[in-house]
Amino acid sequence: MNKLLRMFLVVAVLSLILSPLMAQGSKDVSTGPIVIGAVAARTGDNAGLGEMQGYGAQLAAKEINAAGGVLGRSIELKFEDSQGVPAQAVAALNKLIYRDNVVAVIGDAQSSPVLAMLPVIEKAGIPHLPHGTAPNICEQGNPWVFRTRANDDVKFGSLALFLKDNGYSRIAVLHDSADYGIGGMKSIKEALVSSPQTVVADETFTPGDKDFSSQLLKVKATNPDVLVLIGPMTDMGLAMKQARQMGLTMKFAGGAGIEGSTTLDAAGGAGEGLIFAAGFISSNPDPQVVSFVKSFIEISGGKSPDDFAATGYDSIYMLAEAIEKAGSTDPKAIEKALRENTFKGVEGVFDFDSTGEGLHSMQFGIIKDGVPAFYN
């Protein structure tokens, strides 16, 4: 029995290995639904990012299809899990391109997998809308990249300047030690290069670390009037909570993502008065945003949308509009349409320059009564 079982297993596994060799998807993309791929971490430590992106994209596709689709065809989304690992992101991307025949891909949400995806995109020649914010994503000379979020320089650089211009002259920064935090800190320092003494504290933490007491005590000692937080959503919320518990009374500030419900929930009441720079502000009275927020809460089972959700939403809408304007799903035509037109999304107005950056300025908000509102 054991012998047979083993032989069976060997044959089964070998044929499973070889069977994908047989299964080749059809290459015809001119009829039927328009397939768009979405890559993000859906399991593992950063699975929350993929979840929000997924809901946003789903909502957009649902609304577009209900309104008649694009060029008379419906939009079909294919979600793949990269687990935040570059090699997996590439595998997911390959599957989307060569098996599902997608016309474009959105994601990954993190910069490290995105950088690994870029060479594949360049070879395949289809539009790519990444959600990672590291500035070097658009510095690789890849003509297919269209970033549908503000990169870290824009986000944190403008936040730093905004704070300084609004009277905050002692800025402390608590950031994670991953590319997000380090890159963000760099952007802040560069923006404030003319008055370096404004930055009074620079404390780091490992992403996923949940106890910030030692860092916060150091920050407290420098007597800042605002604390900028850069890191994963949950961690930032906890940091705010702990800061208040340790008697730190200064205001908090951060970039897009920090104003989302995950962070505010983790912060308890400490998120009140948080200043943030974002493209997307959920209490924006603009009817497009209002309708987005309302529908998102329905489709996500009660979660309010954050920056990742907004990016997922805007990406799909932009692709749909570009395809409509181009009149075809030919990659070159879509690429041309994306670059030559401007798009209004819930994150703001997108105008893609030659490097693929689309969002060049931020809006500023403040948390009032637990919800994001415009800063005034």
Place this chain on the structure above:
Amino acid sequence: MRFLSKLNNTKTPFWIILAFPFIAIATLLVGDPYISHILIIGGIYGFLAIGLNIITGLCGQINLGMAGFYAIGSYSSALLTTKLGLNFWFAFIIAILFAGVAGLVIGYPALKVRGGVYLVLVTTSFASIIQTILTQWVKLTNGPMGVVGIGAPSIFGIKIVSLNQWIFFVAFLLLIAMILAMRIENSRVGRSLKAVRESDTSAQSLGVNISFYKIQAFIMSAAFGGAGGSLYAHYMTTISPDIYNMNLSVLALTMIVVGGVGSIPGSVLGALIIAILPELFRFMGIWQMAVYSLLIVLFTIFLPRGLIGGGIDSFLFFKTKLLGRE
């Protein structure tokens, strides 16, 4: 023919070894990038698995720090080619050497501890320290932003850029690695390693210098890991410290469990399977990783000798299965 007979002392069915070039050629012919990428990654993982099998499978020392050797291999190779403009082959060799040194460094504390639990701690700490250094030493490694634009290797003037070229390249190097490892396994060194595995005390009483061989095993293991790391860096063209974490070391462990602990060809098989398995389950959407991990659990419980039973204690198995004798 004598060369070949020195390769395999019947621990693993010989046809398995021939299967790998076959798979590589088949993939080349099909030319589907989706499959090609997965097989290339699987092949690169093969280096990790072979390395781990040398220290854990042959020498019996549990090592959860392969990610550290892999990282050193990747970063050495990447930095030497991007910052110093070195030729790939020089960088490759140096990367292997650096990784080997790391193996030496981890070998000494590893000698001092007794017991699997402590070895786990020492090796994981080591890998974490490597990762932390790579993340913090921004001047050298560009920190979390990683290294981008790593160049392609070239062989006889031909640059290895396309997927087909990479398949050839990895398969070729992997075959050499496998043969090298198997020759080590069947040499006096290999036998000493296995003696250490079976029992520290009896090996000692037989006159085997345990410390010497354990360190050797760590160095060899690290060298293979470093080679894999270098290939990884040049294939992906971009690396960053976040991938060289505990998950990767554990992945290497699953590779040898699935392929067969103590079997070098089994390592490569295991690596390929681990690279392919998650892909097979992609269509399950949210169930993908749950099913994958469940399968691995089943493997550890029910198939400890690996899929083809080439693992430790397989001698009996081989006789019964392939030669039809009891």
Place this chain on the structure above:
Amino acid sequence: MNSLPVIVQLIVSGLAIGGVYGLVALAHSMLWSGVRVVNFAQGELLMIAASVSLMFVTGEWGGAKLPFVPAFIIGTLFASLFGFLIYILVIRPTTKTGFLFVIGGCVAVQMLLQSIAIMIWGSTGKPYPPIFPMTPIVIGGVYIVPQDVFILAFSLLAASFLWVFLTRTKIGTAMRASSQNRSVAGLMGINHLMTDALTIIIASGLAGLAGILLAPKFFVTPTMGVAINSKAFTAAVIGGFGNIPGAVIGGLLLGVIENLAGGIFTSQAKDAVSFIILILIIMFKPGGLFDAGPGRKA
């Protein structure tokens, strides 16, 4: 900067998390001394207990909204259940094959439980309502959060109850006898299966309990147990793997030293500290702080 209130503050916050490390480390040491196994998936037990009790506290599941204490008990019981299942289904079979396979199996179980948790509860995580107020009390310039005091007190209480149980009750003594010398204990009429089962249930329950204690302070996510478990493992080794009071002390020490290092030196030092202590212990006192002899063979 290094004034007394600051140092005290660092120590106080370090103690709270140290208490949790101590509880989980205790669970590890208990398992090792009693049953000679290591459950690498222990962190997931924390997560299960926290997530399940959260469901009952918020009333998500079939509308049954329970007060804190019953939810707490249910969460802990779930942790015990899963700990037991993991032992029977995975750890026991693989221990016979080899330690390597125990690790492989447990790590795969970790991934499995995390994936299932994501499927049930989503990946973004939820807040846990606190039992004690989270607003701090100020004593002499030091900010003390009642919830933290509760965590520390509860951890120490749980550890002392365990100690009393193991030393003063008949069952507890039987468990200790079984761990010290199985064959002789067997001859004395002690049932291994029962003592083993009890050890596992109690140890897993403790780990789950730690998770629930921690939940209001942090956040309930599918991966919440991973980092804590790894620190707790280090703490157990520091205190002497298998030594129960040692585990608690190791946990408290680790929590405090980490915090002090982070406060006095740089934040990077905080991470490095656990490695450094580990390496020092392994090199100079491999049996841990409270162990008399060399490290035990796995």
